[in-house]
Amino acid sequence: MREPLSLSERFEASRKHLRSVALRMLGNAHEADDAVQEAWLRLARSDTDDVANLPGWLTTVVARICLDMLRARTARAEEPIDPDFDLASDDTPEQEVLRVDAIGLAMLVVLDRLTPSERLAFVLHDLFDVAFEDIATILDKTPEAARQLASRARRRVRDGDVDHAVADRQWLIESFLVAARGGDMTGLLRVLDPNVVFRADAAAVTLGSLAEIRGAGAVAEAFKGQAHAAWVALLDGELGVAVVPENLLLVLRVEVRDGRIVAIDAVADRTVLDAVDVVVG
Template sequence: MTENEFLAERFEAHRGHLRAVAYRMLGSLAEADDAVQEAWLKLSRSDVADVENLGGWLTTVVGRVCLDMLRSRTSRREDPLEVRIPDPIVSAPDAVDPEQEVLLADSVGLALLVVLETLGPAERLAFVLHDLFGIPFDEIAPIVGRTPAAARQLASRARRRVQGAAPTPDADIARRREIVDAFLSAARGGDFEALVSLLDPDVVARSDAGALRGGASLARGAATVAGQALTYARFAMVAEPALVNGSPGVVALAEGRPMSVMAFTIVDDKITALDILADPERLALLDLTFLDT
């Protein structure tokens, strides 16, 4: 085995972890793969003979790459408050693909990723690396160009925003599936009162249709969201059950093509958030082969 082959083998042992870090940082599967590839290129050009913790070294590299990508994205975005639904990880309603399990190891729901999209790049990095992956602030500080104390403050601010906007969903996945099914049934039947009864009074519905189809939108309140569900009941009519980031959700299909992916956040038996990706270009990139079986 050559030295480069040995290095590649060691890198592959960390690839799943690095992709999980990058996905949480970027909310994009394609960009996450790009960040991981950039880490490999950096490794292949570096002398790491004296590196005792290669996993930590690679995580730091991926963190730097992702931070640069986030800063570039922020500088290009005209409206920093626009809604952006991250790439969902969609799988069969009864099983998550083994490769996807690595990405979803911390049960990173789509609602959490949506909130992470609202954080500044440095805040997002500090929160993701420390709170989701346990990286010490001493190691995070050089990446963001701050002191460890300042890095701790970044994570603390991010944590408060996350806790306020992305509460921990109910643990009973079977019960969550029942509530999703009840929502679809009420939408199909045009039952406004039933829809309202399933929604939290402060429910938030976020939709991202892509730039070519009107962009993003946000609706608040049970009555408003229930009304929208009736307006778009055609999606419920063709909805197929799925797991969206490991939680019960649905994929709406038309002639075998996805029209939308909907994720539900359910807390105390009430739907507190709906996150809907309806961008045809991004939907076309999703692996939905499980729907053909």
């Protein structure tokens, strides 16, 4: 007869889900890890013998922790914290570079504009299908009030507060990378401003890049057939590109104007990279 799973094994079975909830609540990988770790500490201190649905119980605990963190952030009047990765750590590339699969990078930007209660109601219900009765318990509100919070958040995301410029910028950068990988000169020229400038720091030059390239044709030629390890990313909260063949190699900061890419800056200096907050989508 198989031995029942230990408490730590049952927690580990839910860790990926809990981290996903926390990341979407907080928009910051380090804070998400802190929230999950705090949930484990609370589990270890609690009597859960009568808990029939431990994953549901843990989701509620993580949501409460995240709500408290969001409220504390708001009380300090801080700017929303961008998704953050310690790229100097010994983590594997898979741990270093989180692929945000359920929502896009533009959505992470939008979620930062919701109130803590709106964000919790929207994330738990719309992204993780948590019942409004359970959300109401976390928020200390009625199920109808929780439903209204989610509805208001949904309207703000869908109708009023979506930054279409962010979505357009993401589409433009993605189109640039797709054309580069496919060697599509026409596609590259379509998204590059005629006077686009590419600049590379000294570390990027040692990797084989030219220090500066000017003009759409020359920049397109330089990127044609390249970018196979490049991904759209948030760099300190701004959309750009992360090049990750195994570990983070360099980032491309992209300047957009009037629907075209007007400048690309390649940064490979390790000291600079270690200070950049990166999330790849």
